[in-house]
Amino acid sequence: MNDSSSQAAAVARGGPVPAGARRSWAVVGGGMLGLTLALRLVQRGHSVTVFEGAESLGGLASAWQVGDVTWDRHYHVTLGSDAHMLSLLAELGLDGDLEWGQTRTGVYADGTLHSVSDVVEFLRFPPLSPLDKVRLGATILYGAKITNWRRLEQLSVERWLTRWSGSRTFRTFWLPLLRSKLGDHYRITSAAFIWATTRRLYAARSAGMKVERFGYVGGGYARVLARFGEVLRSHGAKLELGARVASVGGAADGVRVRLSDDVTHDFDRVVVTTASPVTAKLVEGLGEQERRPHEGVRYQGIVCASVLLRRPLAEFYVTNITDDWVPFTAVIEMSTLVDADRHLGGHALVYLPRYTAPSDAVTTASDDEIRASFVAALERMYPAFSPDDVLAFRVSRVRYVFPIPTINYSQRLPGVQTSVPGVFAVNSAHIVNGTLNVNETVQLANRAVEVLER
Numbered sequence: 001m002n003d004s005s006s007q008a009a010a011v012a013r014g015g016p017v018p019a020g021a022r023r024s025w026a027v028v029g030g031g032m033l034g035l036t037l038a039l040r041l042v043q044r045g046h047s048v049t050v051f052e053g054a055e056s057l058g059g060l061a062s063a064w065q066v067g068d069v070t071w072d073r074h075y076h077v078t079l080g081s082d083a084h085m086l087s088l089l090a091e092l093g094l095d096g097d098l099e100w101g102q103t104r105t106g107v108y109a110d111g112t113l114h115s116v117s118d119v120v121e122f123l124r125f126p127p128l129s130p131l132d133k134v135r136l137g138a139t140i141l142y143g144a145k146i147t148n149w150r151r152l153e154q155l156s157v158e159r160w161l162t163r164w165s166g167s168r169t170f171r172t173f174w175l176p177l178l179r180s181k182l183g184d185h186y187r188i189t190s191a192a193f194i195w196a197t198t199r200r201l202y203a204a205r206s207a208g209m210k211v212e213r214f215g216y217v218g219g220g221y222a223r224v225l226a227r228f229g230e231v232l233r234s235h236g237a238k239l240e241l242g243a244r245v246a247s248v249g250g251a252a253d254g255v256r257v258r259l260s261d262d263v264t265h266d267f268d269r270v271v272v273t274t275a276s277p278v279t280a281k282l283v284e285g286l287g288e289q290e291r292r293p294h295e296g297v298r299y300q301g302i303v304c305a306s307v308l309l310r311r312p313l314a315e316f317y318v319t320n321i322t323d324d325w326v327p328f329t330a331v332i333e334m335s336t337l338v339d340a341d342r343h344l345g346g347h348a349l350v351y352l353p354r355y356t357a358p359s360d361a362v363t364t365a366s367d368d369e370i371r372a373s374f375v376a377a378l379e380r381m382y383p384a385f386s387p388d389d390v391l392a393f394r395v396s397r398v399r400y401v402f403p404i405p406t407i408n409y410s411q412r413l414p415g416v417q418t419s420v421p422g423v424f425a426v427n428s429a430h431i432v433n434g435t436l437n438v439n440e441t442v443q444l445a446n447r448a449v450e451v452l453e454r
């Protein structure tokens with residue numbers, strides 16, 4: 001076997017590469033994508049340094065403290081169908097720590113909280129006529145069975161949903177839900193978005209339209225990330241925290257990473273996992289044709305409050321909100337799933353997300369203003385809730401959360417391999433036929449590493 005074929009065989013096995021083929025890699029971004037890429041690279045025998053701008057690992061999946069509780073900064077669950085994530089958890093030795101539960105779903109519409117957790121409740125959901133409900137149910141079932149997402153990508157989500165559910169159901173049911181996740185960006189979103197969303201939720205239900213089964217690792221992502229860090233370090237990876245990368249560019253012999261304090265490090269190769277607009281700024285020497293697709297990806301951001309409460313609000317994990325006076329777009333009551341006595345100090349933990357475009361006023365509101373308006377809305381929505389129930393309130397703001405799947409999105413993807421020798425760019429913009437979730441992120445890393453190794 002010649003050198004390159006033995007190397008290819010070793011790579012295919014995922015085993016160590018021959019000494020001559022070992023490279024020094026930098027991974028920019030210590031979110032789940034960067035960490036999974038780092039793991040795949042060290043498993044292949046490369047030396048890896050991860051540069052994470054924040055003081056802790058995890059990015060969108062990182063953990064933080066709310067009052068005396070440490071839990072995820074943004075609500076996270078794993079589904080039984082998340083094969084890539086479940087297999088990563090097994091690699092990290094955490095599969096035995098998964099805890100599973102069944103959750104209920106609510107809708108807050110016209111000032112009333114409705115349970116829509118099973119078929120009977122769904123059929124009783126008042127704002128729709130019996131015919132509307134049949135068409136709605138058929139749309140969801142049909143969407144979950146479609147396999148050719150490329151065809152859906154050519155149509156606007158508004159057109160597709162109106163065609164299948166009817167214009168009244170689109171206006172009263174789908175539009176508030178689309179607006180809650182996409183704001184006005186729903187107008188430029190393709191039908192592939194709703195297809196990916198309903199498919200994932202459908203997969204979460206253990207039998208058709210019955211109950212949802214969600215899981216989490218005991219200790220939350222704080223535990224997952226601590227273990228991920230240990231495993232990477234045990235493979236020799238270096239994890240540089242609080243290391244904000246200012247630029248990535250060619251060096252005489254390899255690639256140079258410059259940090260915001262002007263310290264530089266040289267590597268054979270670098271993979272940048274930050275959101276596309278950030279990547280376009282960080283990587284020096286990208287041609288116009290390469291930069292434009294990165295700059296052209298439209299993102300939704302988020303303002304998400306973690307609220308620790310003395311007592312629960314309701315029995316629903318997710319409550320979707322269709323009333324537009326409510327300043328957040330859903331209520332996620334984590335403590336309906338997570339064992340509150342063991343993990344949450346006996347308290348209720350609620351997330352109040354509001355997905356945002358960069359121009360939304362809420363992105364510049366102070367934490368106190370957000371707290372005042374969110375708590376006032378809870379008071380109006382839940383008669384038993386009192387502001388005195390709030391033990392702690394913390395606000396997370398992220399400008400780039402997920403790329404909007406616009407019409408024919410997959411035809412405008414930024415490239416993974418750049419024209420700057422040794423520099424690669426992989427991020428959530430490369431998830432073309434799914435919603436943003438850790439399972440997709442891990443799958444993306446597993447696939448992308450094959451391109452990095454070419």
Ligand SMILES: Cc1cc2nc3c(=O)[nH]c(=O)nc-3n(C[C@H](O)[C@H](O)[C@H](O)COP(=O)(O)OP(=O)(O)OC[C@H]3O[C@@H](n4cnc5c(N)ncnc54)[C@H](O)[C@@H]3O)c2cc1C
Pocket residue numbers: 028029030031032033034051052053054057058059060061074075076077078243244245246273274275278282302304353401427428436437438439441
């Ligand atoms: C509200 C919310 C709810 C979610 N719920 C779920 C769920 O229930 N289940 C699920 O599976 N997934 C969920 N997700 C999605 C999940 O969080 C993502 O799929 C995943 O975290 C994406 O990881 P990433 O590494 O691609 O991106 P990120 O986490 O954004 O990682 C990018 C990293 O790059 C770092 N960085 C940026 N600029 C620089 C720089 N210049 N130098 C160095 N580092 C830099 C950032 O600090 C960050 O750590 C949710 C996300 C959100 C926001």
